[in-house]
Amino acid sequence: MSRRTLLTYGVAAISVVAFTLFIGWWRVDGPGAPEPAAQRPLPLTQMDFQMTDQGGATVGPASLLGNPSMVFFGFTYCPDVCPTTLSDISGWLDDLGDDVADMNVVFITVDPERDSVAAMAEYVSYFHPAIQGWSGTLEETERAAAGFRASYAKVATEGDDYTMNHTASVFLFDAEGQFASTIDYHEPREFAVPKIRRVLARAEEETS
Numbered sequence: 018m019s020r021r022t023l024l025t026y027g028v029a030a031i032s033v034v035a036f037t038l039f040i041g042w043w044r045v046d047g048p049g050a051p052e053p054a055a056q057r058p059l060p061l062t063q064m065d066f067q068m069t070d071q072g073g074a075t076v077g078p079a080s081l082l083g084n085p086s087m088v089f090f091g092f093t094y095c096p097d098v099c100p101t102t103l104s105d106i107s108g109w110l111d112d113l114g115d116d117v118a119d120m121n122v123v124f125i126t127v128d129p130e131r132d133s134v135a136a137m138a139e140y141v142s143y144f145h146p147a148i149q150g151w152s153g154t155l156e157e158t159e160r161a162a163a164g165f166r167a168s169y170a171k172v173a174t175e176g177d178d179y180t181m182n183h184t185a186s187v188f189l190f191d192a193e194g195q196f197a198s199t200i201d202y203h204e205p206r207e208f209a210v211p212k213i214r215r216v217l218a219r220a221e222e223e224t225s
Contacts, residue, residue, distance in 0.1 A: 056166055061086070061194030064164035068125070068153035071138035076151055078164070078194070085197070085216040086121035086190040090167045092128035092181050093140040099124075102185065102202060105209070107145035112210045116217055117147050125151045127169035127183045129158050189213065192220040 064078040081088075087106065091099035103124060110117045124141060126132035129152050132140075137150030153161065162169060169183035185202035189212060197216050200209045 058165045058167075058188055058190075058196045060196065061190055064161070066153065066157045066160040066164065068151040068157055068161065069134050071134060071141055071150040073134060076149075081121045081123070081190065082194050083192055084119050084121050085192050085213075085220050086123065086188075087200075087213070088123045088125060088165060088188045088190070089186075090125050090127050090162065090165070090169065090183050092126050092183070093132050093136055094128065094180065096180075098183075098185050098202060102187065103141075103144045103148065105203075105206070106148065106187065108206060109210050109213060110145045110147055112206070113213065113217075116214075117145075119217060119220065120147065120213070122148045123151055124148055125158070125161055127158060127162065127167075128181050129153055129155055189216055191216050192223065 061078040061081050067075060067077045070076045089099075089102055089106065091102065093099075106122065110120070110122065113120065122145070124137075126137060132152050134152055137152050141148045141150040152158075161167075165184075165188055167184040167188075169181055171179050172182055173179050187200040187209075189197040189200065191197050197219075198212050200212060
């Protein structure tokens with residue numbers, strides 16, 4: 018066997034090993050890995066919090082049952098992550114066409130001290146009309162975030178002002194209220210929209 022042939026086989030073998038290791042990493046530690054059970058959001062049926070939507074109606078986790086849901090935590094004073102994500106969500110919803118009527122889409126503020134019902138109503142009006150804005154008390158916000166396994170923290174800035182650090186992922190739930198997946202910040206549209214369509218398709222299968 019020639020040296021060139023041996024070299025070719027060696028490179029091929031290394032490539033196979035590298036690919037196998039990559040697949041293992043993807044499924045165990047990488048983006049393809051399932052979230053540890055302790056870090057997954059609770060089913061909506063096990064959450065317990067009460068908020069107010071942008072129209073003044075009382076809402077909570079039960080309000081999301083019956084249709085698939087997308088939930089995102091943020092705040093109206095957010096300089097970049099929130100408007101970017103809500104713009105992305107608006108684009109995803111445009112891609113859904115008429116199917117958007119079968120989705121609950123909720124933006125929950127982590128800054129209830131500044132984000133009143135009126136402030137939320139104005140803010141969500143800049144994005145897709147299907148997006149709801151929910152706000153609650155400090156205690157109810159904490160309860161909601163705990164159920165979704167979302168994190169947030171107030172961070173002091175100059176001039177006695179503050180900003181909020183928070184989870185930037187979008188949470189996807191099926192019509193039964195079971196956690197389905199997350200869509201990461203800046204996840205490409207060609208990956209995000211199929212995730213949403215799969216949850217919608219599952220809901221259609223269960224009702225057919």
